[in-house]
Amino acid sequence: MSRYFTEDHEWIDVDGDVGTVGISDYAQGQLGDIVFVDVPEAGKSLAKGDEAAVVESVKAASDVYSPVSGSVIEGNAALADEPGLVNTDPEGEGWFFKLTLSDASQLDGLMDETAYQAFVAKL
């Protein structure tokens, strides 16, 4: 399984043709305490860069973009009751949604963990 990052601070874990998407630890730190998350419903078709989810913190509301094109399999229902999971475990239990990738070659344009950490260090 490999993990990729976007410049908009989403991560995606890819296992076969299934991707799991969330926001990075850096992103949750910048947003502050998360108070509401709106995840997409299963069956929703997303193009790379589409607004896929909404995350609200005590500071701001932000869109979460889909790192790749695909069809949503599942939104993380646990976030409805416990949006704080995004703060406590952003790159684990705080995942946003899973989708079936329609074009795996789109992953080539994303960063790996090392490249992303270097990208964040410059911000």
Place this chain on the structure above:
Amino acid sequence: MALNQSGWRPTSPEQGSATSATFTGNKALMLEEALIFEIGSTDTSGVEVAEPVSTASRLGNLARTAPIGLPGLSEPETVRHYTRLSRQNYAIDLGLFPLGSCTMKHNPRLNEKMARLPGFADVHPLQPVDTVQGALGIMNELAMWLIELTGMHGVAMSPKAGAHGELCGMLCIKAALEKRGEGHRKVVLVPESAHGTNPATAAFAGFTVEDIPATAEGRVDTDALKARLGPDVAAVMITNPNTCGLFERDLKAISDAVHAAGGYVYCDGANFNAIVGRVRPGDLGVDAMHINLHKTFSTPHGGGGPGSGPTVLSEALSPFAPLPYTARTKDGHIHLIEEERADEFSAEHFGGKLDSFGRMTAFHGQMGMFTRALTYILSHGADGLRQVAEDAVLNANYVLRSLEDTLDAPFAFSGPCMHEAIFSDEGFPEGFSTIDVAKALIDEGFHPMTMYFPLVVHGAMLVEPTETESKAALDQFIGALRSVAERAKAGDQSLKTAPHFAPRSRLDETLAARKPKLVWKEPVVTSEAAE
């Protein structure tokens, strides 16, 4: 009535010691106040209603049997409850209100005197037009002033606030595009330096929003904007001066490019206070702009509203303005142009049939605010309004330059700011952020500045002092903000729990947002207490 049934006791270190806690929970003349449900009782009432002579009811089994659940209070108890709550409020009549982008200026009392004249205060929107010529005259004269000050062609007076005015402008753009047969233009470009309401308005009006980045100096990236223009772009929504407190110097070039590409330019006029009397947006190629009468023209807002957002329109968009509007005919009479006369009026003035997109509101708009705004305009005159803008800019620059040695000012190198100064949380130690500074300002007796907006600045603090503050008032505020900022930079842990002197100390905003309690529920009486 029992005091402090909510059981709240002071918790912060300064208030919580045994010697300073009082029996009542009050702190001298600052009175602790419980919820109205906690102090009310169904045994008490403000009025005594006589038993009905006949008790025959036609409600049948629909008559209520359960208690109604409303708190009963006598008249003095009710008055005291709300007066006590009002004393915990902060208002422009109490002190400097530095909320960025809100233009919290003094509301002159002359405005109030004029708005309370019975001839203006007591009119009804359905009165015969002959009996309200004075009120219509106010609307018409204010409309003429707004057109003159902005260099535009027409104005829709009915929008009720800023975002409502934005919607009015975007609906005019939509109607104009559809009339041209170009309803397929669906993209609205919104720079990062624009107001947060702009993308919401565009989306609500049925457009798709695309962001345009800001440059390092805090202005629109003109090249990126021009590169995105095309046959799918309906409009650009730009805020000038922008939310970084800077004047968009390239607006005329942007407008020309947008027009050449077949689009329209919406300008968010919320920050018009910085340029009123100095710059006419019409000269910069703007097609539509709302004016917040409750900001630039000093009508009350916040708790004292309501707002009012007349929207000025270019010649291209004026025919699509919402009804009703006022117009003076050659005989000197002022008419209210409504649906039944609109075609005729449109033929006379625009050489065509009615193109209005409809109505924004049932009636004419905020009459009380029109009277206040026109009073403000007439009492200042054209030269006075120009000085308003100059003094507002001067005051903001005084704040910026006085604090740039203590707080990081990301755009200080971009030249003078306009109506507001912006600072970031750069240089604060780990664990300290803008919110700690803002909360400590409450202890210093000020309403905090706008926080964490615009998003392009990390931990943004947006300060708009307005022209109505004296140098002495500004110096006091600057001194307070400097003191708090220095404490933050020194890692003063007491800031993390500020405010300490407010009726409530630091609230858990996260818990309040995650698990809001919106309805009061009667506390369950424990068996021990019931015995």
